[in-house]
Amino acid sequence: MFFNIEFYRPHVSPEDLLRVKPEVLAKLILHKRERVSESLPKALDQIGTNKHTSENLARQSRTKKEELEPKYNNLINERLRVVTEIQQQSENFTTTTNDDSYNQLILKLKSAETDAELFNKLLSELTAKFQSQGGEMNKLTHYESSVKANEAFSTIADEFRKVLETWTENETHRRKLESKFTKLTSNLKDSELAKEFWEQKLTTNLDDLLVDANRVAEGGPSSRQIVRNNKSRTNQRRS
Numbered sequence: 001m002f003f004n005i006e007f008y009r010p011h012v013s014p015e016d017l018l019r020v021k022p023e024v025l026a027k028l029i030l031h032k033r034e035r036v037s038e039s040l041p042k043a044l045d046q047i048g049t050n051k052h053t054s055e056n057l058a059r060q061s062r063t064k065k066e067e068l069e070p071k072y073n074n075l076i077n078e079r080l081r082v083v084t085e086i087q088q089q090s091e092n093f094t095t096t097t098n099d100d101s102y103n104q105l106i107l108k109l110k111s112a113e114t115d116a117e118l119f120n121k122l123l124s125e126l127t128a129k130f131q132s133q134g135g136e137m138n139k140l141t142h143y144e145s146s147v148k149a150n151e152a153f154s155t156i157a158d159e160f161r162k163v164l165e166t167w168t169e170n171e172t173h174r175r176k177l178e179s180k181f182t183k184l185t186s187n188l189k190d191s192e193l194a195k196e197f198w199e200q201k202l203t204t205n206l207d208d209l210l211v212d213a214n215r216v217a218e219g220g221p222s223s224r225q226i227v228r229n230n231k232s233r234t235n236q237r238r239s
Contacts, residue, residue, distance in 0.1 A: 023202065026198055026201055026202055027202070029194075029198055030195065030198040030199065030202065033191045033194045033195045033198065034195060036187070036188075036191045037188065037191045037192060037195060040184055040187060040188040040191065041188070043184060044181065044184050044185065044188065047177060047180055047181050047184060048181060050177055051174070051177040051178060051181050054170065054173050054174040054177050055174055057170045057173075057174075058167070058170040058171045058173075058174040061163065061166045061167035061170045061171075062167055062171070064163045064166075064167070065160075065163050065164055065167045068156065068159065068160050068163055069160070071156065072153075072156060072157070072160045075149045075150075075152050075153040075156070076112050076153065078145060078146060078149035079119065079146045079147075079149040079150040079153060080109070080110060080146070081142035081145065081146050081149075082123070082140055082142045082143045082145075082146035082147075083106060083109045083110060083123070083126070083146070085140050085141070085142050085143075086106075086126060086127070086130050086135070086140065087106055089130075089135055089139065089140075090102075090130060090133070090135065093133040093134065093135070102126075102129055105122055105125055105126045105129070106126065108122055109122050109123060109126065115154070115157060116150050116151070116153050116154030116157065117154070119150050119153075120147075120150065123146075123147075123150075127140075127143075
């Protein structure tokens, strides 16, 4: 029966560690790896099931989004035709092209965030300014089609935003589960390799792993001290 290495007191001196037999430490490490290898498959099965469900949900919501998105974008483009037309015809009106409020109206109308009700209000303001500067409504060939496109837009805008939000949530969840599944799979593989390594070491010898410990036991520097000394010598050469 192995004991859990976490039960040791938190502050262990180098001397304490040196008194622990290498075989005991190796068995503790092996035992911990065995516990990890035993627990991970169950977790992987659960996450794998959840991942499969999330993939189906993300796929379904993506399909809905892709079905509705072209229509949504086409209606936005269609309702902007009259705005572009007014903007082009207004280039001859010096007073409107230099009017900040006029340009702000155009910018708001061109925004995809502008809902149908606000679009109608802003378009009424724009056409009123357009006419006040000499613009003729009968020359706006896209006015009627843009108004109808905005009406159609009002019927699908909320639906599309909900579909988009659902897809975003499902896709985010799917990616998180995919990342977690990949990480656990990698951890399981690492644990299996570590088990094989320590099982082999326990059946052969641990001599190659005790080089640093033997050096310290004989009064030599620790591996950390060696690194510090090397770093110090390197800095001295550079200076």
